Amino acid sequence: MSTLCAAAVVLALLPLGFILFYIVSRGISALNPAFFTKLPKPSGETGGGMANAIVGTLKLIGLASAASVPAGIGAGIYISEFPGSRTSTLVRFCADVLNGVPSIVVGIVAYGLVVLPMKRFSAIAGAVALAIMMVPIITRSTEELLRLVPVSLREGALALGASRARAVWSVVLPSALPGIITGVLIAVARIAGETAPLLFTSFNNQFWAPGLDQPTASLTVQIYNYAISPYDDWHRQAWAGALVLVAIVLAFSMLARVATRRLERMNVG
C-alpha cells in the first residue's frame, strides 16, 4: 500500500520536476540583463528583450486584482453571512458555473464587452477578462474560510454591543484573513499564466504601452508568438519568457505562504 502511494507521489511530482528542469535548462541561456530591460527587436535582428511584456503582465495582474478582489471577497462574505437565502444559493451556483467557463470564452465575452465599444485592444479589456476568471475563485475560497471562523468569535463581538456588520468587519474577517489572502494569491497564480483570454483583449504590443487603453504585451502572448515563429533567437527568448513567467507565479505562491504564516502567528500566538 505504502509503496503504491509512494509511486503515486513520484508520478505526480515527476511532471513538475520535468517542467522545471526543462524550462530552466532551455531558458537560462537566453536570460540576460537586456531581456529584462529592452524591448523586442524586429524579426531578423538578434537581441532585445521582453521588458514590456513583463511590465504588461504585472499591469494586467494588478488591474485584474484591483477589480476582482473587492468583488470576490464581498460576494464571499455575502454567501457566508446569508447561507440559506435564495440569492446566496444563486450566487454560489453562478460562481461555480463561472469557474468552469473555458478561458477562451471569457476572452470572447471581454472582447464583446470592452474591446468592441472601445474600438481598440487594451490592458483594460485584458484585465476584465482575467478579473472575470478570478472572481469565482476568490468568492468560493473566501466563503469557505469565513465559514471556518468559530461562531463563538462572532458571538463575542455581538455580546460587546457590536452590530452584525461591525462583528464581521472587525472580528470575523480578520480571523479568516490569512486564508483569504492565500485564496487571492492562488487566483493570481492561476490567471498569471493565462493566454487565451488575452489573445483578443489586451492583444500584444512590440513597444511600451503608455496607457491602460492601449494594446499591451504580456509574457504569455509573447511566448506564444515567439514560440510559433520560425526564428531560433525568438525560440530561445520564448523559453526565457517561460522561465520568468514560472518565476513570477512561484513568487506569488511563496508570498502567499509568507503572508499566511505572518498573520497566523498573530492568530495562534
Add this chain to the structure above:
Amino acid sequence: MTPTELEAPGVTVREPEPRSEDAAVRMETRNLDFFYEHVQALHGVSLAIAENSVTALIGPSGCGKSTFLRCLNRMNDIIPGTRVVGDVLLDDIDIYKGDVDVVDLRRRVGMVFQKSNPFPKSIFENVAYGLKINRTVRRSQMAERVEKSLREAALWDEVKDRLDDPAMGLSGGQQQRLCIARALAIDPEVLLMDEPASALDPIATQKVEELIYHLKTSYTIVIVTHNMQQAARVSDRTAFFMMGRLVEYDRTDKMFTNPGEKITEDYITGRFG
C-alpha cells in the same frame, strides 16, 4: 422524569417572593416562553434577579438554563427561527419591545461564554474592543480603562508586560479572565456568565470563582453552572431549571440545605442529572 410528573399537583412553580433583606430587583422575567422553531424550550419562567448579587442557574443538560441566560441579552436573536413570548425587564423596561436598541442592551448586559473566545488580536486590543466600537472613551483614556478592567479581572499582573502579545498565547484560564476583562471594560450593569469555568482546571476555576465573588459588589451577575459546589460557593440565590421550567428559586443556602421540592433535593444531591 417526564413532563407529566413535573406538572403533577405536588410540584408548583414558585414565584420569587420579595424579601425585605434583598437588594432591589435589577432584571426580571415574567411568564417567559421561548421557542426554537416549534420546540418550546422555556415554559412560563418568572424570575427576579437582585442587584449586586450572584444568581446561579442550575439544572440538568438541556433544561433551558443557557437558553434563559441568552434571553437576557437577546443573544438568541441571532439564531434564526427563535421566538420569545412574555416579558424580560431590565430596570422595568421590556428589552424585547420595539424601541429597545439591541446594541445598547448588550452594552448594559455583558456576557462571558463557556469557551473562552478571545479575538485574534493583541491582549490590549481585546479589552479595548468594546470601548472602540462604542466610542465611549477617548483615545487618551483607553490605556487607563484597559488597565482598570484587567485589574478587575485579576489579570493585570500577569499580562502588564506583554499587552501587545497575541491573546491566543495566554493559557486557558488567562483567556477566560481576559474575556471577563473585555466584558467589564464597557461597564455593564449585568454580567451573564455561561459556565465560565467549565473548561478550566481547578486552580483557574478557583481564580474565576474568587473573581466572581469580588465582582458582585459592583455588578449584578447571573451564572449558569453544572457544578453544584460552584453554585453553592459563589451564588446568593439559586434557580433550579428542569425541562424548560423553573422548578424552584430561593436563597442558595436554603436551596442547598432545605430545598422546598423533592426533585431539587434529588438533583442537588446527585441522584440524577
